[in-house]
Each structure stands twice: as structure tokens, then as C-alpha cells.
Amino acid sequence: MSLPAWLEPIREGAASITAEDISRFVPPEGASTRKGAVLMLFGEGPTGPDLLLTERSHDMRSHPGQISFPGGSIDPADSGPVAAALREAEEETGLDPAGVEVFGRLPELWLPPSNFAVTAVLGWWADPTPVAVVDPGEVRTVLRVPLEELLDPRHRVTVTHPRGYRSPGWLIGDDKDLVLWGFTAGLINKLFDHVGLTRDWDATVEHPLPDYMLGVRQD
8 A cells, every 4th residue: 555655654653552542531341332433534635635524414413513534333234443434434425435545543432421432444545536415414514624724723722612621623614613623633633643743732722612513503
């Protein structure tokens, strides 16, 4: 497999990072968990290296408006996390899995509220294909976010939740009005930290979650 030079540190970092490097939440030994997988897909778009993300529909009952990697539950018919991540990406964005070269995966992480044990599958978009919203009831927007945008300290914030939760995050999108936070932001943040890509940023700059991401209706 031939990866671009800029992606090699991420491939090497994915091979060396541990679950504890990313999160204190790992699946309890012997616990019965729900298995899930997400696709962390790197490509090269019009503005250079980028990462594929989706914005969930604002009408979803859980996590409305959440920016996340394509992904979901591992179905019995899936051969494992890789198959599940590629299938979910195709269902959500119309991605052709044949154009993706999988080059690694991150350690399984645990999401206690939903009891999901999630594996992030890392892919290189060797043969990019058009992507778009497949089901507006689930996905509002499909995004190819430039890595430069994620590395630029001007777009970095500490996202605050009314319940006191704080998370490293980003303001992304054309108007920088989309909030990337939570599990997905934490994964990106820790991986970039681990491979030495993170640039100094001001964690004292706070940004509250918008009402629609809290399930507050806007009438």
C-alpha cells in the first residue's frame, strides 16, 4: 500500500497509540458491550489533505446536529469493524468502499452512556468518489474538512455543555458555525497530539453548545 508522505505519521501513530492514550473509558474486561465502528477517512481534496465527517440531522432524537465520522453498529452480517465502517459510510454518504484503502485501526473505546465499544477504522481515499447526503432523516450534511482547518489554532475552542462537561473542539464548515466536539473531537485531538501534529491553541476560548445540539426546539 502506498500512502502519501503526510499520512505516514498518522499510520505510525495509529499503530503505537493505546486506548489509555485516548480515553479513560475502555470496555470493562468480560463486559457485554454493543459493538460499533466508525470510518476515519483521509483524502486529498481541492484544498489539500482532508477528513470525511458528517453532520447528523437536527431532528434526530439522540445527538442532533452532532458532527461525527460515518459509522454505526456492527451487524451480524459484517465480518468485523472494517466491513461495518465501510458499509455505514456507503449508507450515509454514498461512498464507494472500493476506493478506500484501510491502513489501520485505533484501539477499541467505550462509550458508557450507550454501552458501545467502538473501533475507529483508518482509511486512505485512494480513489475518491462523489459523496452526498443519502438519507436526510439521518444526515444533514457531508463534509470534507481540510486538515489545515483542524490544525489552525484559530478554529479551536473548548466546548462547554450546560451540565458542566467540557471538551476540546473545533468550529468548522464554511461559516465556522458547526461545532465539532465530544467523542469524535476527542479522538481527533488525541491522535493529533500523539503524532505531534497539534499546534498550540488557547483552551481558555470557550464556545457553548448551540440549543439544537441539546435537543432544544427552535420554534
